[in-house]
Amino acid sequence: MAAPASIVIVGAGQGGAMAANALRALGYTGPLTLIGREPHAPYERPPLSKAVLRDADAEHAAAIHPHTFYAEQDIRLMRGIEALALDRARREIRLADGTVLAYDRCLLATGGQARELPALPRGTPKVHYVRTLDDARGLRACLRAGARVVVVGGGFLGLEVASTALASGAEVAVIESAQRLLPNALPAPFSRWLAARAAASGARLRLGARIASVACEADGRTPAGLVLDSGETLPADAIVVAIGLQPEVTLARAAGLEIDPHNGGIRVDACCRSSDPDILAIGDCASQHRDFLGRHARLESWQNANEQARVAAAAMLDAEPPAPPYPWFWTDQFxxxxxxxxxxxxxxxxxxxxxxxxxxxxxxxxxxxxxxxxxxxxxxxxxxxxxxxxxxxxxxxxxxxxxxxxxxxxxxxxxxxxxxxxxxxx
Missing domain, CATH: 3.30.390.30 (FAD/NAD-linked reductase, C-terminal dimerisation domain)
Structure with a gap:
């Protein structure tokens, strides 16, 4: 089969950048465009809650490819621009600046957005979400000795942020509505061990706790702390909300692609093809059948983004896909x-x-x-x-x-x- 006349990748994160690299490595020489809504070149997200949150110098090491890579590989990198519409009939993608890009194959690597708490939306003074490099920069400026940091969410991201904040000398409290940490990801014995480890490191854990209200300063808008359903008030100089990810499927849904009703991801086959075979999806936004689970699932991991990028690149070029690896995850904390x-x-x-x-x-x-x-x-x-x-x-x-x-x-x-x-x- 002839190589695609043009390929457009929407989403310049881990999956999108690695897919562009894989396409060139597989010998694709045609027009290749990578679109990212952030102004930064593609970077890895795991360091945002760890090394990058500790040290501004770590930002350079978080880059997925050297700054010369995209020009050297003849990849058109469009930064700081959003894709607004995907026209399947015309095989076109319309961007926010009015640009219209034609595609023969399209890859959606749109990732997701941090879930927000209605009582603590983005933009609220002292409230932080950690999904982007700019988010990490904003929170890093608040981490100092003696600062009172309250983390809402005892998942991997919340615990990593808590660990980094403690290392900066801050006083940290973690609120988790479940009765134990990471109940869906860790066995109960290890969950209890991790909670004890966090406490031994200085974190104050509030498990099985819910936010009853937000205590505000005199202006009535700036949070001064959080009031729990137990009646306890946790004073805060910074509040970090880390309660999960909402897959970004706006383009896919508007284009009529099949969306998984159970996890909200773009439903794809084993080769990452969506319900439109010329449009593929990978990473946090993609829902794929997992044999080891016996169902479709979204896997939010660095490894999954990399592996699906290689699979999707092979599929777009009608090449043999690599064998799926056993799922692997990692975290650094406490x-x-x-x-x-x-x-x-x-x-x-x-x-x-x-x-x-x-x-x-x-x-x-x-x-x-x-x-x-x-x-x-x-x-x-x-x-x-x-x-x-x-x-x-x-x-x-x-x-x-x-x-x-x-x-x-x-x-x-x-x-x-x-x-x-x-x-x-x-």
């Missing part, structure tokens, strides 16, 4: 690097390797979730290399020996080899 392999499920049995106190200087632990001996989910604290060694067991569906795994006195590599040998056909 002095720990936490790596996660796979996804949790309610029927998993967890076994822990290691026994570190939450307040230990350098804890090292792995929780392994299995179903009848088949590994499904792994969570490692400061043990990324160990979890990477175990990845082969997950990918091949190799049954494990949980008791042998829990024995931290025995080396991990021989245990992995023994599991593989036991599973090998006679």
């Amino acid at each position: 002095g720990c690097n936490i790596q996660m392999l796979g996804m949790p499920d309610g029927d998993l049995v967890y076994t822990c390797r290691g026994d570190a106190e939450p307040g230990a200087q350098a804890p090292r632990l792995i929780w392994l979730g299995h179903r009848d001996g088949l590994p499904v989910h792994g969570v490692a604290v400061n043990a990324a290399a160990d979890l990477r060694q175990m990845r082969v067991l997950f990918e091949r569906g190799t049954r494990i020996d949980p008791a042998g795994f829990a024995d931290a006195s025995a080396a991990l590599k021989p245990w992995i080899k023994a599991c593989q040998q036991a599973a090998a056909p006679a």
